[in-house]
Amino acid sequence: MKNKARNIVFIIGTLLFSAMIYRYAKRDHALIKERYRPNVQVTSAAPVYRKANLKSPVLDTLSTGTRIKTGKQNGAFYQIIFVEDNKTVRGGYIQNVNLRKTE
Known part of the structure; x- marks a missing residue:
């Protein structure tokens, strides 16, 4: 029992x-x-820079329509936290003129 x-x-x-x-x-x-939900969309093909500087090396290029999650703004650049379609791009910077808010 x-x-x-x-x-x-x-x-x-x-x-x-x-x-x-x-x-x-x-x-x-x-x-x-x-x-990690994307908050912006790339409006035209845009290079991803290593640092927030146009003279910095280009890591990759994101195609039009790619949805990304951005972090802090650093001058004319946003830090990339997460790219929905490309899991290998992390930690680079993208110019804010190539982005459109999706929220």
Whole structure:
């Protein structure tokens, strides 16, 4: 009898713990998705610079219509946080004349 009660308590505890972990994972996923949601769109093909300077080396070029998440503005440039279509471009800078807000 004690073993049955112990097994039932263990199973209920496991189910409650699993439900709690699922809830936290679902909430974290929603927060991460919101944090990296693109806020601007590239209006014309634009080079991505290593630093916020036209003389800085070009890392890549983003095509028209690419949606990106930008960070702080640094003069005439925005820092790139996340590019929706190109997962390899991170941390570069793009000129703000090539961008249009999507929100």
